[in-house]
Amino acid sequence: MITKYLTRQQNGVLMLVIMCTFLVLLRVQITQNLLFTFMLWNIFLALIPFFITEYAVKRDIENKSKMKQIVLFVIWLFFLPNAPYIITDFIHLDTSRKNPLGWFDLLFLFCSAITGLMITVLTLKDVYQIIIKKWSLKVADIFIPIVCFLSGFGIYLGRFLRFNSWDIVTAPISLVEKTVYSFKLPKAWYVTIGFGMFLWIFFYAFLSFFKTKRKS
Template sequence: MKLIINLFNSNRKINSVLFLFTAYCLILLVVRAKLTNTVYLFFLVWNLFLAFIPYLFISCLKTQISFQKSRIKTFTLLFLWLLFLPNSFYILTDLIHLSQSENHLFWFDLVVISSYALIGFTLGIISLIEFENIIKTYTSSLIINLLTPVICFLCGIGIYLGRILRYNSWDILSSPIKLFQDTLASLLSVHALLFSFYFGVYIYLFYSLRKIYSAINH
């Protein structure tokens, strides 16, 4: 409980907004379930949970670990953060489920799904910002500027594995060999590379907007 409180207080303003936004998203699903008597779209709750995981890892790294004192723990958390980071952006692809919405529910479903997509995407961007803030003390701006688009591209690959090849996060443990093989195959596929590239660019451009905004206001 103390860890959770520390993580929340590490960025109280942003975490408060994220908490309210999450509550809003959950309320939307409850309202939809009441209107339709179904739990369709409740998978969004699980996807949002997965979107929070990399944010929790990077927040834990920010508040709990000193790079100099615990490099093993630091690199472990960074690896886990990178492993789960695509989940934050993956939720954007849930907009595909709008094709299953009935006409009288289309606009409501658009608000529901886009709300989950927006908070998930925001968590991913905040995670990238926190990552930059952490490592900029230990490396040069040039390295950061080269590393960030690579991470965005890797997120694109992760989205491809999840949306197109239908892998889940637990497949890292349940089917690691097959996942590794399909990941390598994706790196040799033009379609997979293009998919990963335009999603990676999409993520990077949104991330860059924050840097431009900060530069203008300073």
């Protein structure tokens, strides 16, 4: 079994991804409709920051070259919002009588949201522990809320302005222009603060529930 080669949290994420994939394929089989198959792509994008931090932990990245650390961190930061972004896919839920699978869709979207949220806190936990090891607990506690609010803003850019992580390469000028303009929009601030606070609080609740070891 492949699971014996994985860590506990890797096994947990794998089980959630398998569950989401099963529900998507089951829905396709029942309806002969590919409506929610895009969620598999969203989940794949959400896994990228998790893969990066798992690699960083396994390879003891804090002792590697500065350039490698910076490159991995930048890629991780740009892809991180894809994980909590999945929460917003509830917008696709249709529980009207015209959709007999409304409650099935609710189950699937809930599983997907839980998967995205767990990926978020697990990858944040990896980075949190790397920072504690390299610098200090205080630096880690300053870093986490900053990243959470940046992710909140990333969710706004993705959900409302329809930008993707790779637009930093394919459409950098448009991304910068609309990002700067967004600072003037109340909705951008509401979404950023709302999701940022949620991720920040949920992360520390996660640490408390699972008694993650914190070192000064």
